[in-house]
Amino acid sequence: MEGIRRRHRRHLVRVGAGFAAVIAALALVAPPTTHALRSAISGPAPAGSRPVTGPSCPKIPASIGCSLHVGPSAGPGAVGSPQVCPVFCGPPSSSARAAPGTALRDCRSGGGEQEIAGYRARSVRAGPVWFVWAREKGQWAPSQPLGNGQVRANGVPLAVQAGATVVVRAATATRSRFRFLSGFNGSDRYSMHVGRSGLTLAACPASYLGPVTVFWIGYLDRALSCVPFEVSVAGRQSVRVALSADGGTCTA
DSSP states (O other): OHHHHHHHHHHHHHHHHHHHHHHHHHHHHOHHHHHHHHHHHHSOOOTTSOOOOSTTSOOOOSOTTEEEEEOOOOOTTOOSOOOEEEEEESSOOOOOOOOTTEEEEOTTTSOOBOOOTTOGGGSEEETTEEETTTTSTTTTOOOOEEETTEEOOEEEEEEEETTOEEEEEEOGGGTTTEEEESSOOSSOOEETTSSBSEEEEEOOOHHHHOSEEEEEEEEEESSOSEEEEEEEOTTSOOEEEEEETTSSBOOO
16 A cells, blocks of 8 residues: 555656646747736736626636636737636536445545556556556555455556546456455455445546546455456446456456
């Protein structure tokens, strides 16, 4: 778990650095847009222009997670500056419901994060889901046994295509030995009776986090070196994939 936490921290640092680089680039190549954003945040419009007012155009919050829409620039001779309005700020709500026997994680409640750079070549894809880093040995490994029928949880990321709602389940024959966790406890000791057989993952829209939403999830695996999963999306045929503890796929 400490290794997962370190990777998680490094990921957040990379995301912050990438965001700063994007802001710097926008400042260089798009001064009109930058000026419009700054004006909307910091104060009144210049003399002779029409300020943006009303409940539909509140001040833009200082939030990285705020998706913004900049209206069309005024043409020659037009009065007023470009309109700047937030589409939404913070994780948007979702109408997704948990499939039977699963725990729901969505954009608002699931702690979704932005795409991890370079993950695709090291991951196993099943429909709209990527089992992140699953091609590397030990990333999807059995849990450490702790005695008295208890094991230590493992933490891994799953990336889901933007806007998709998917159900990821362990195969029926393995559900007594593989469980997804709804959350972690303070002791990091778990019985195989806890947890769920699957997860319902409702990804954020692309306008909020980009092409995928990354969910960090926990699981319990009692000595399974090859775990079969089923990935299903409403109205589509299910996709089956088995992950090996040695990396890549396997025959369950």
